[in-house]
Each structure stands twice: as structure tokens, then as C-alpha cells.
Amino acid sequence: MSNYRSLQNDVVSHIRRNFDAIGNGNPKIGGVDFKWKMCEPGYWVAGFYVGELWLAYQITGDERFKNQARQRNPFFQHLLHVPELLNHDLGFLFSLTQVADYKLTGNREARELALRAAEALRGQYQQMGEFIQAWPLTKINTENRNELAAGRMLIDSFENLALLFWAHQETGIQSFYDVAYAHARTAVKHLIREDGTTFHTFKFDPATQEPMYGQTLQGYADNSCWSRGQSWAVHGLTQIYAYTKDKAFLDAAKKVTDFALANLTAENICPWDYKLPKGSEVIWDSSATAITCAGVAALSQIEGYEQYRTKAQAMLDGLQEHCDLTGNADAEGLLDHGAYFVTRGDKRAMLPYGDYYYFEAIRRLNGETNFFW
Template sequence: MKRKLYVAVWGMSLLTACSAPKTGAPEWFENAVKTSDHQLLYMAEQLKDVPDTACFPRSTKADGSYRLENAKDWTSGFYPGSMWLAYELSGDEALAKEARRYTDRLEDIQYYTGNHDIGFMMYCSYGNALRLKPEPKDKEILINSSESLCARFSPEIGLIRSWDFGDWSYPVIIDNMMNLEMLFWASEQTGNSKYRDIAIAHADKTLKNHFRENMTSYHVVSYSVPSGKVESKGTFQGYADSSAWARGQAWGVYGYTMCYRFTKNSVYLEAAHKIARFIMENRPSGNDYIPYWDYDAPDIPNAPRDASAAAVTASALLELYAYTEDQSLSDAYIEYAENILKQLSSPDYLAKENENKGFILMHSVGSFPHDSEVDVPLNYADYYYLEAMKRYKDLKKF
């Protein structure tokens, strides 16, 4: 029988209670939870007087100051989402209070159609709020957000458009797989199959055109309008058009694992297994689980690491294991994810309290080709690290 753990635990329609870690959690885990709790509240204190117009901490700048963004930035939902997850891990009500404060600052985004990442922005914030400390408006806000995401879907192309900039006719990036979760959720909540149908159409065409034979992913695939035919395959944030951008592989394994959760389509599950296999077989070394920012970076082993890619991968594997019939493979996923989390929770990656501007993890890469956010903290690294930690806690029953 297939395990049902994350169908129950991580389906966003299920409202769950929050509890502090029980006795028996390993020391590295308890230290990481304590540090994360402290860092997020420390950051909130540092930013308490920042105007609401640009209050979302995304990363740090070259001078060490905060990189703050407004609500329309694609990363705006990760800081409140991180606080919700940290609250779920520790039970600290101060985190829930700050999480709600930052979540509510995103309310107007429910009607924003200028960003395909509204799934990241709203589902990571309001989705977790709805699970943990729901307010009457939360569900409606997420449904409206799903409508806004659907506005970027072209029936002719069969995909949700990712970007509105650049020379591409109709660009779609692998990252967009992550935003489908909100659409699946909306379909379950409303009974309207439109959201699910759009998510499946996007997942199917992405699987057809984004992946190479070894299941590494192109970052950007552009389509001709109105024919919907592929006009180019390349990258924007990776090393080269033909390379395997690390976070892109992580988005892929997470995205297709999540799609399997909602559809039980074995094609998605097989895709997730194959992407996971590439990641696991191409780690830096036998005892090193944090990938370089691109698997084909020319200066390996001196290339920067990407903790964000590792965190997303760990979270994905902790769900993928639950759908894996092969016991040895299932165990391998758990072990690999555990090793990622232990390494991220070590002094090499886990910040000291009151340092790193309050971010939890160090050493992530945003866009190396643009010299943007290289070897810095990133709020989405923190988010998926905490999500993976929560999934690990549920698995181990601490």
C-alpha cells in the first residue's frame, strides 16, 4: 500500500494544529528550529519601522544591507510563509503574529495578473495561514489569486505565460511548475475543474518540451504565438542553454511530485523519480549534498553552492518517498533528504543568531549570469528549508 503521509499532512485544504518539537528530536534538528525561530523574529524586529510599501526581505545587498521588495515581487510570500512554518515547528505565538502581519500586507495581490509567481506569493503565505490560523477571508483570497493566475493561461498555447519581458514570444520557465499547486487546491476547494485542467495542461506540455533525455531541464522554453510551437529552448539564470541549472532541477522534482499528489498520474511520478535520480547521482561528492549553482558550471569545485536548490530538493524527496513502492529507493530518498538537512543545519550553512541579517541559511545563488544574489541568503531557501524540516519532523514523529 502506498504511504499517504503527505497527502494528509501537506494537502493545504487540511487545517492542522501547531505543536512544538517533542522530546526525542536530534540535537541538530532542535538547534536548527531554535535558530530559525530566533532569526525570523530578529529580522522582524530589525524591519519593524520599514514602510509597508517595500517591507519584504528578499536577500542582502553587496554592502550588507537588506534587499527589500514590495508586494509585487515574486519572493514576497516567502518571509511570511517561513514564519508560519517556523511557528508550526516551534509553537511560538510571536511568529504567528508576525506571520499574519506580513501575510495581510499581500491581500491586494489576489487581483494581480502581472506575475506568474502569484502561487509562490499567495500560497506560501495565505495557504499556510489557512492551515494554521485561518481567518474568514483567507480562502476567498486564495481563490481570487487562482483566478489571477489563470488569466495568464493561453488556451491556444496550452501554458501559463511566465514572463512579460525579454525578446521571447511566449516564455515559460521551469519555475512555473511550483505555482500549479495553488490551482490544484482551488479546484478541490471550489469543485471547479477549470483550475485543475489548466494545471494539468501546463504540466503536460512542460514535461513534453522542457526536459532532455537525462531529465535535466531547460530553464526557458519559448513558444510561437498563436501556433504554440516551440521556438527556442535555453536558459536565463543557468550557465548555458544546454546546462543543468541546479534550482531548475529542484523545481522540476518538486513540481512533478506535487502534481502526482493531486492527480495520481503515474507519468508525473516517473518524471519525478528520473529527475531525483539525476540530482542524487550528480552531487558534489559522497558526503556533500549541496549542489553547485549549475551542475555544469565551468569552475567546479570552486563554483558557488546553492543552498536554495538543496532545500527545495530535500522537501521534494520527503514527499516523493511517500509515493515510492520500492523500499530501497524510498529509504534512499529519506536518507538523501536527511543528509541535505543535516548539512544545511551545520555551521557551514546555518547562520548564527543575530547574524546574516536574520536570514536562516547562508550560501545561495539567485542569478549567477547576472551577478545578482551570488553567495547570499535568499528568503526562498529559508522557506523550503523549513518546509523540509516540518516534513522530516512528521516523518520521524518527533
């Protein structure tokens, strides 16, 4: 069994070394200079660096990681007071921050904040269509955002449901579970194609909530397969199965995983889109690779699916060899080669979700099973 203790130690040391450089900000995206730009209020990726801090605290017990994580609490407290910031990404934002704090320290204030976030996420549920709408309609309708948002479900939502399942376990309130379960079934039905590929989003009629069509907003084309979207399904469905024990979700997780694993590059890295025209430029996405790797590692921890561990190891080895930045003293993040939004020209970046899942994948392949989702 491969052991990644040395790599884990390198990650922890790298995070500790960058305390001063990152300060109290929440990393959003990093350029070719390997320096972070920080999140604006409410931005969906703000929880991932905090998740890294909690993972490091879980390993070391070093109070500095806990203190760094909690210094960011005002960001998350403010978010819950601003209606236009309440959307389907509340799971990303609060599972890795407040649920993590509560699970590791028993902090009751963190528990209450996470439950408030779960209530807000439950409030996005659309009863007729049985899905959680991605974004609210707001008066600040820049770039026709409301026209995009109305009746919209995103594949990212597979990951956000853990907050609702956790809230059900914590409170016994059945509606948390029922909303998460119903949305998960709807998402599997409409976002996953027969061949195991996925849509990025699915559109419902804004008035009747009747299902309409799938789209792929950040991939190559609507009928292609954006690898980061696929990765949210790989990891998210494995989590959903862990909560529900419904084999339909495990079967769906295996289906999307098997397609992804069959379409990696020779370096065991995810291309930014799995269904590109022949001769297209090969652009890696380390973030999709890290998320997929963590999901495959999680799948390998389920009885009867241990064979997936070998592929998770191959992906982690690929990331370590080709994308790892822990040996670069000037880099503020963990991974290079994140493909943020290729069709807009953002082909290479540091991405905080790539960093978090890289760390989680390392932990899973070192045998850890206790996470914040």
C-alpha cells in the same frame, strides 16, 4: 532515524529574534553583511518569509508569528489589483501566505484572497499551447520584457500549480484542475530532457503557440542544467503527483531527482549549474540545495520511495554544516551561499526561498506531512 528537533528549534528562535530587524518588509535578497533588502510591490519572492512565519506558528502556536504574517496582507491584497503584477508566480505568493493562513486558522478572508489569486493564475493559461504564460505583456516594456515574455513558460511553474489544485479541491471547479494538469503535462514534455536534465524556460511561437525551443536564462548555457531550475522540478513534480496520483508525474520527479542527486558536490550541496565545463569555479547554491532537499524529503514520504530519506538527510546535514546562519546573532536570514544570478556576478547571497525550503526540509525530516502547497 535522524532527528532535527534541535535544528528546528534553532530556526524558530532565529526567526523570532529577527522580528524587529525585518519589521513589516518582505525579504528579497541579503548581502555578505547578512542583512535583507526588501521586495518591491508584487515581487515574486515576497511569500517565502511569510511561509516561514506560518511554519513557525504551526509548530509553536505563538500568536506573534501569526500576527507578523498577517501584517503583510496589504502587500498581497494590493498585488491582485495591479494587472501587470499578475503572473505565473501567484502560486509562490499566495500558497505560502493566504492558503497557509486558511489551512492553519480557518480564516475565510484568506481563503477568498487565495481563490482570487487562483482565478488570476488560471487566466494566464494559453489554450492553444496548453501552458501558463510566465509573464503578462505590459505597457511598461523595460529591457524588452515583452519580447522575452510572449510565449514563455518557466520551470518555476511546477511549484505554482499547487494553488490551482488547491482551488479545485476547495471549490470543485474543474477548470482549476484541468489548467494545472494540462500545463504540468506540457512542462514535463518540453522542459525535461531525456537524461533527466532540464531547461529553465521554453519558448512557444507568440502567435500560433507552436513549441519552438528551450533556453536556460540563469544557468551557464542553454544546453547546461541550472540547479535551482532543476530543484523547482524536483519539489514541484512531487507535489503535482500528490494532487493527481498520475504516475507519469512521479516518474518525472524521480528522473529529475536522480540526476540532481548524482551531481552534488562532495559536501552534498548543489553546484549552481550541474553541467559546467571541467575546471570551472565551484559555486554552491544553498537555495537550490534546500529546495531539492525538501523535494527529496517529500519524495521519501511516498510509499515505496522511503530510500530517498537518506539522501535528503545528507543534503540537510551539508546545509547545516556549511551554510546555516542560525548561530550568527547578526544574520537576518537562515542560509549563506545562495547563488542568485551567477552570470551577472551575484554568486553569494541570502535568499528567502532558500530559507523557506530549508525550514520545510527540516519539518519533513521530522515527520511532518501537512504543508501549505
